[in-house]
Amino acid sequence: MIYFVPAWNKKIQSGMSTDDLMGQIQSFMSSDVAYKILISDYMPELRYFLHRYDLLESSYVSIFDELQTIKHVEQKSLTLKDLNFPDTATFSYTPFNILVYQEEALIGQITLGEASYISEVTYISGGKVTLVEIYDDRGFISSRDIYEDGNFCYKEYLNQQEHWVIRTYKDAACEVNEEYSAGLRQRYYESLEEIKFEKLESYYEQLGADDSIIVSLTEKNLPYFQKSKVLPKMTLSLFGNRLSSKIKTQKELEEVTGQCFAVIVDSNQNMQKVKAFTEESKIHRISPYDTRFELSRSHELKEEVIYFESRDMTKEAIGQAIEILFSYLVDVFDNCEVERSFRIIIRMASHPLISAFSAKIRALFIEKFPEEMPLVEELLPMLTGENSIDATLLKKTNPEVKGVMQLWKSFDLQIINSDDELFRIINETRLIIDLREEPDLFTQIAGISAGIPQINQVETEYVQAYKNGLVIADWTELYQGLSYYLDRLKHWQEARMFAVQQIKKYSGVALREKICQILGGINE
Structure with a gap:
């Protein structure tokens, strides 16, 4: 089986194809090759995102669903009556959101996502934000941002009963609720990235001898690869300008590319960057996109x-x-x-x-x-x-x-x-x-x-x-x-x-064949 671990950051979630694994995943959906997507990013709008890119029928696991112990959820539609505003509140509709008033005072703002689902609700008191609720596209509160005197204090990721599971603070430090730890080994973590790494490693431990991993390299996850027990099985994907030119970053890149199975790059610029310290036989340049569009009119x-x-x-x-x-x-x-x-x-x-x-x-x-x-x-x-x-x-x-x-x-x-x-x-x-x-x-x-x-x-x-x-x-x-x-x-x-x-040269079939070839043909 091939495990894909993409980096679906804020930019790509808003509609731009900045990820290198999307086209690769799409190329495997119509094949008999076993694959699974491990989605490690927090994506409360995941279903709409997958639908937008024709990935809804793909085989995937949401790491945050497991962290938040979310299971067997039937999608439901929220209405304004489901929100915690007074019955006497009035709603003013704008092109981008809904403003909520109580006796002419602004007490809230409702942000709508794709298909006009309620994605975010901001509560305001005395002109200052007190609470922001982020809703999952399946119709429940997924997380909330807590404010004091208008200043952000911490974020809580919630389970289905709306108990907090993980808190992240302004300095990026994380705290785990011991009552709802979702199998995490520690109570405190340096960052959310460290939690994601631990959860992903638990998946990697189950890999068989013929399994492979293709991971998108980012500035955030790069420092953790050296700690991974399965780095020799990983194919790392370097895309665009996601990594900075800082000396520390380049040193980390040199160390992990020296130990990984292979490196995929999208451009000659990234090819030259990796060739400076990695044997050329491990580096493969491929297009992350396929020719799936129609001829222009x-x-x-x-x-x-x-x-x-x-x-x-x-x-x-x-x-x-x-x-x-x-x-x-x-x-x-x-x-x-x-x-x-x-x-x-x-x-x-x-x-x-x-x-x-x-x-x-x-x-x-x-x-x-x-x-x-x-x-x-x-x-x-x-x-x-x-x-x-x-x-x-x-x-x-x-x-x-x-x-x-x-x-x-x-x-x-x-x-x-x-x-x-x-x-x-x-x-x-x-x-x-x-x-x-x-x-x-x-x-x-x-x-x-x-x-x-x-x-x-x-x-x-x-x-x-x-x-x-x-x-x-x-x-x-x-x-x-x-x-x-x-x-x-x-x-x-x-x-x-x-x-x-x-x-034909850049079709999904050609892209899939090249990936299988890079992985040694073990997944064909």
Whole structure:
């Protein structure tokens, strides 16, 4: 049996695929290979999370369910009447939560999770938080945060009878309730991570000779691996930038990778990091994602969508890319006899960056179109408001202004908060641009799956020059890359056909076979 121990942190729980084992687990669900997921993170919304990623039917164990002695729970729906608010309280609904008032005083806030289930209830007295209850998605209180004078004191993890089992304090120290110890060996622990390690080790002790473990490495669990009796059976997964470059962290990484069975990495950057102190035969680079998406429908759309990944780029580099994109659009506007429509989706890292680069784009337009832009900015609210003027009439009376307005509306700066949002964008995208030192792996695999050519500045195994994308040497080649794929349908179709051939290479079956091969074939 293969045991998967993922790191489903706060970010991935909110909807972003930042975990390396998700695709691997999905690849085993349709196979005859025995596997089990050991979920060690505290996840009161676990059922909704698993459903979102098609993992609800997977074989899994929740470590916190065992710690909290939660068994055989039938899911039930909570209502506002089930909460501890006075009968005379009134409820005010907002897009994100429900505010609770008693005689015009705010006494609570209710946060809704997926499918509008009650996920968190905050109690307020005298303008200060006194208690926060966190609800399991099965309909009961899972934990509570205790406050004094508005300041957090400790957190309690509860059993089904609402007795506390574990308390965690501000300094991360933990206390175990001796009456409900859930088999834990100590009363006090340095951290919750230490408790999770003890519980996981109890599972590992039951492993047979042919069993394997694949564990996601994180900054928190790394220090405990040296204590594990089964480290020689472990395959450690190093993903993204989850580990810092601190000397202490690198020393711990060197020690555990020297003793483990194998190391899986997702990028050349992590490959080089581990190669510095680990024998190369133990290191394996694989994609944590598979090509499970549908081919994009971008060829069916009149609008040509360009997806530009700007996160982790310098402001100067983002500015250069925007200038080239702007220059390309202007040239098409000036010289193309056939009317073309564009949408440039720029994925930004923060709202301040959106504001800064929106201002830059506006400055580019004002410099290029000094006569048209005042009228564009005057008319644009009329086109989007309730009393909008007729766009056709605008085109007849002032086609130049209409054209500039179309260009202005082409730029769409966004923060993407979930995989679902990215999927929808990729499904309509004509071209992907990622010019960072380490292109986003998830986007690269999604691009292959959707049959979309990609422009990168570094060579990777996923994008081959002039087959399913371009690897440009410097910024001056970006303009030519845009023209290569957008002005000539032939090149775009060739890239799509090559991507279709690549889909099999990065399929779930191929991913599963590679994992089994890494584990020595013992699980095939």
